[in-house]
Amino acid sequence: MNEHVTAISKRRDETLGDALSRQGISRRAFLKYSAYLASIMALPPSAAKVMAEGLAKARRQAVIWLSFQECTGCTESLTRSFSPSLEDLIFDFISLDYHHTLQAASGEAAEAARRQSMEENKGKYIVIVDGSVPMADGGIYSMIAGQTNIDILAETVENAAAVIAVGTCAAFGGLPFANPNPTGAVPVSDLVKNKPVINIPGCPPIPEAMAGTIAHFLAFGKIPELDDLGRPRSFFGETIHDRCYRRPFYDRGMFAKSFDDEGAREGWCLYEVGCKGPVTYNACATLKWNGGVSFPIQSGHGCLGCSEPNFWDRGSFYKPLSASTAAPGKTIAAAAAAGAALGAGAAMLARSRRNAHLKKD
Amino acid sequence: MDLLDFARGPAIEFSLAVFVLGTIWRLAAVLLLPRRGDLSKAREGAPSRVSGAMGTVFRRMWPNKAFIHRTIFTTLNSYVFHLGLAIVVFGFVPHIQFIHGLFGVSWPGLPTNFIYGVGVITLVSLFAALARRLFHPVGRLLSGVSDYISWFMTAAPVLTGLLATSHLGARYETLLAIHILSVAAFFIWFPFGKLMHAFLFVFSRGATGARFSHRGVNV
Structure with missing residues (x-):
């Protein structure tokens, strides 16, 4: 038992460089991975070496993962890597001290592990949250070990170094936040005001965005540059439309009219069948999924805009972006009737005035 | 609700309601006006009132x-x-998709780059029309505030549409929202300014043509 504890303690103290050497990863392979991370984060080439050095010296980062109102899709996405990769090693290097789905401990032991990690890594640990926080009726719609999500979040982030909101539910409220939002769900950033909050939205988010953000934090000791919605610019700086391989068809005015017509089979633009790529900022079109195999548009379905706030309530997924989200039929019919009545009234007034004049004459 | 959601939803619905109400109001008010019949005999060889109006x-x-x-x-x-x-x-x-969403009708579109080129020419032409109005003495004399508002309401959707297509000046969703809002403003202004000539020119020319053809004059 004592030998096991000593081994765990040693692994906590070893740097990523030591860990990679132990696992037989060459310095060359690690430099290539650092260059890959630097490139997907749009950092200059010189940053790759700095990143490699920073990562090699970095020690095991304590991470507490809180799962609130969510579907576990984010965890599925982040843990089901295509094959054993350096990303896995990065995640191995993280000390994931608390995670409902992945941890072996349960019940009181799990909660004790969370509190122990918070105590041992005061001011240094990262809190990752997936899922929104229900606020209605005192937060009773999602409770863990007798505590509401509100209380767990407040307690856990108090001494955290940073908070990463993973997935659209944690970043922007997501599906629980959708109208009529019966649980009063809110995003993490609504509740955490005194700590840096990084949003990595997506339903689910891209694994590389997660790995890259954590690697950036480990290598440089600070959070990456964020956009106005708190998302790392390196992954959320461009729209899917801008980097979509179907973009030339948009420019040529060639659009699929349905999901099984000739245009769809030829890979034409999916704008007319509701693709939200032009207003969705994410790296799906470049990093793709499942080891770079494909992404939704490549598989024949338009982008849903899942990394944007309120994507669930922005009208039909299958309505083109330029179409109105309103159904103005009744309003227009009422307006037409009112217009006809006003016009007829004005004409009758003119007639009565003319008749009055004629009578005078 | 962000700006784009507002533009695509309530703003466009309200503007379309004002457009329809105002346009039908003005058309009904003009077409139902009392007309004094012309009791004179038509000039020999004069075309019918209808063909005179159409001509x-x-x-x-x-x-x-x-x-x-x-x-x-x-x-x-x-x-x-x-x-x-x-x-x-x-x-x-x-745009065809916007119309299709409202009325359920659609037709084949043109290449985006071609439309962009036409949009640039249209905008240059609109600025030329404004320059003519501003610098030609008679044009300036005849122009009122309403004319300049009508020009702005026409040019703004073209300009904002070009900016949105080329992603210039702001994020695409902001530009798209501004473009849709400029179209909403166009719809609201349309029935109450001289843009209404899009409907009224047929009736004004037709009335003149019918009256003059009755007297044997082609105008």
Whole structure:
């Protein structure tokens, strides 16, 4: 038992460089991975070496993962890597001290592990949250070990170094936040005001965005540059439309009219069948999924805009972006009737005035 | 609700309601006005009132040769921006989709880059029309605030549409929202300014043509 504890303690103290050497990863392979991370984060080439050095010296980062109102899709996405990769090693290097789905401990032991990690890594640990926080009726719609999500979040982030909101539910409220939002769900950033909050939205988010953000934090000791919605610019700086391989068809005015017509089979633009790529900022079109195999548009379905706030309530997924989200039929019919009545009234007034004049004459 | 959601939803619905209400109001008020019948006998060989009216509607699409030298710029420039607007509004696929969403009708669109080129020409032509109005002494004298508002309401959707297509000046969703809002403003202004000529020119020319053809005059 004592030998096991000593081994765990040693692994906590070893740097990523030591860990990679132990696992037989060459310095060359690690430099290539650092260059890959630097490139997907749009950092200059010189940053790759700095990143490699920073990562090699970095020690095991304590991470507490809180799962609130969510579907576990984010965890599925982040843990089901295509094959054993350096990303896995990065995640191995993280000390994931608390995670409902992945941890072996349960019940009181799990909660004790969370509190122990918070105590041992005061001011240094990262809190990752997936899922929104229900606020209605005192937060009773999602409770863990007798505590509401509100209380767990407040307690856990108090001494955290940073908070990463993973997935659209944690970043922007997501599906629980959708109208009529019966649980009063809110995003993490609504509740955490005194700590840096990084949003990595997506339903689910891209694994590389997660790995890259954590690697950036480990290598440089600070959070990456964020956009106005708190998302790392390196992954959320461009729209899917801008980097979509179907973009030339948009420019040529060639659009699929349905999901099984000739245009769809030829890979034409999916704008007319509701693709939200032009207003969705994410790296799906470049990093793709499942080891770079494909992404939704490549598989024949338009982008849903899942990394944007309120994507669930922005009208039909299958309505083109330029179409109105309103159904103005009744309003227009009422307006037409009112217009006809006003016009007829004005004409009758003119007639009565003319008749009055004629009578005078 | 962000700006784009507001533009695509309540703003466009309200503006369409005002557009329909105002347009039908004005058309009904004009068409139901009392008309004094012309009891005189028609000039010998005069065409019917209907054919006289139709003839004038089309004849007025090109100036009389007596005025052609003085009006050639205005005539040609007006053709450029009117046709340009028609091509951009009815040829751009996202616009066709907007119309399809409202009325359920659609037709094949034109290439985006072609529409972009036409949009640029249309905008240049609109600025030329404004310059003519501002710098020609008669044009300036005849122009009122309403005319400049109508010009702005027409040019703004073209300009914002070009900016949105080329992603210039702001994020695409912001530009798209501003573009849709500018179209909403156009719809609201349309029935109450001189933009209403899009409907009324047929009736005004037709009334003139019918009256004059009865007297045996082609105008």
